[in-house]
Amino acid sequence: MESAExxxxxxAKRSEVPRKTALLLVxxxxxxxxxxxxxxxxxxxxxxxxxxxxxxxxxxxxxxIVASMDCTYHPVHHVSFASTHGKExxxxxxxxxxxxDEKITQMLWPDHCVQGTKGCEIHPEVQQxxxxxxxxxxxxxxxxxxxxxxxxxxxxxxxxxxxxxxxLHSSGISHVVIxxxxxxxxxxxxxxxxxxxxxxxxxxxxxxxxxxPAKSDEVLSELVNWGCILAQSTDV
Ligand code: VGL
Ligand code: ZN
Numbered sequence: 001m002e003s004a005e006x007x008x009x010x011x012a013k014r015s016e017v018p019r020k021t022a023l024l025l026v027x028x029x030x031x032x033x034x035x036x037x038x039x040x041x042x043x044x045x046x047x048x049x050x051x052x053x054x055x056x057x058x059x060x061x062x063x064x065i066v067a068s069m070d071c072t073y074h075p076v077h078h079v080s081f082a083s084t085h086g087k088e089x090x091x092x093x094x095x096x097x098x099x100x101d102e103k104i105t106q107m108l109w110p111d112h113c114v115q116g117t118k119g120c121e122i123h124p125e126v127q128q129x130x131x132x133x134x135x136x137x138x139x140x141x142x143x144x145x146x147x148x149x150x151x152x153x154x155x156x157x158x159x160x161x162x163x164x165x166x167x168l169h170s171s172g173i174s175h176v177v178i179x180x181x182x183x184x185x186x187x188x189x190x191x192x193x194x195x196x197x198x199x200x201x202x203x204x205x206x207x208x209x210x211x212x213p214a215k216s217d218e219v220l221s222e223l224v225n226w227g228c229i230l231a232q233s234t235d236v
Contacts, residue, residue, distance in 0.1 A: 022064040022173045023236075024194070025051065026152060026180030026187050026208075028126050029069060031112040031119035033181075038119055039112040041182045041209050048123060050207040050233040051179060055129040058236050064135050064171050066164065068152035070113040070186065071120055071140040080148040082108035098147055098159050106148060113142070139164045151189035153197065165197045175200040177236055179207035184215045188223065195226045207233040 028051060031037040033044045059065065077084035079095055087093060089110045094103040113120045121127070130136045139162050141149040149155040153164045168176070176199045178191050187208050194201040203223055210216045220230060 017174075018172075019175060020063040020171065020173045021061065021175040021177060022066055022168055022171070023054065023059075023062040024152060024176050024178045024180070024190060025065070025067045025126070026178060026190050027068055027070050027113075027182070028123050028180050029113055029119065030121050030123065032070075033123060037112070038110045039211075041211055042213055044181050044209045047179065047181070047207045047209060048125065050204070051126055052129065054179070054207075054233060054236060055126070055133065059133055061236060062135070062177070064137065064168070064173060065130065065133060066137050066139055066152070066167070067122060067126075067130060068139045068141060068162075068164075068180070068186070068190065069120065069122065070142045070149075071115050072111075072113050072142045073115060073145045077145070078111075078142070078148075079106060079146050080109050080142075081111050083111055098157055104157070115143070137167060139167075150186045151193040152186070153190065153193035156189070165193075168197075168199065173199070175202070177202045177204065177231075179204040179233065181209060183208045183210035184212055184219050188219050191223050191228050192226050195228060200229070201227070202229045202231045202236075204233045204236070205230050 031039050032041050034040040072078040082089040087108050089108055092105050092107050095106045097104050139152050141162050144155060144160055147155045147157050147159055154161045176194050180187055191201055191203050
């Protein structure tokens with residue numbers, strides 16, 4: 001929410017476009033959290049106190065707070081569920097690209113975040129805090145049964161876009177700060193899309209966790225190559 005003024009050579013003040021920042025909380029939902037989420041991200045619950053602190057103490061720094069939710073379609077079985085294909089979770093298969101003969105790789109997951117179930121709900125202590133704040137918006141993704149959606153901006157094939165890019169642009173947001181789950185899937189895809197849409201993008205590395213922790217460093221360097229800024233939750 002900083003409004004910047006800079007001094008130009010002749011000493012006159014020139015006002016700049018105010019910088020507006022959104023906080024993106026990625027998929028902080030029951031099913032991604034230990035101890036009993038169906039797709040619990042290792043140590044995913046360790047981010048919770050950091051998220052509480054941001055929402056309790058630093059929320060005023062954000063012009064908009066967006067909580068994304070993986071919201072897989074019920075009752076038809078989602079393409080990303082191992083159970084849909086009679087396969088084991090955490091294996092990959094080839095599925096057809098939408099409207100195409102081309103095959104693409106789809107990771108298979110345990111059933112998770114099915115709409116209308118507890119698994120889909122945002123962690124209650126995060127939700128309680130969001131309920132008290134103004135300027136909170138929710139972005140639901142993954143409701144196309146045929147195409148998985150990691151990014152909060154679009155599905156994995158860029159066939160369907162959520163309202164997020166439009167929401168941010170129409171709110172005058174130029175900067176986004178990202179935390180949540182999981183580093184190697186939904187945080188990664190959301191951060192890369194944020195860069196593609198032109199947002200200055202900060203990723204809070206202590207407030208994210210990976211499905212495969214061995215991949216974290218590689219993902220973070222990939223995000224740096226996309227122009228993301230790595231920061232700590234205490235920096236906000
Ligand atoms: C996610 C795997 C499947 C995530 C969502 O939120 O990172 N990962 N669906
Ligand atoms: Zn999912």
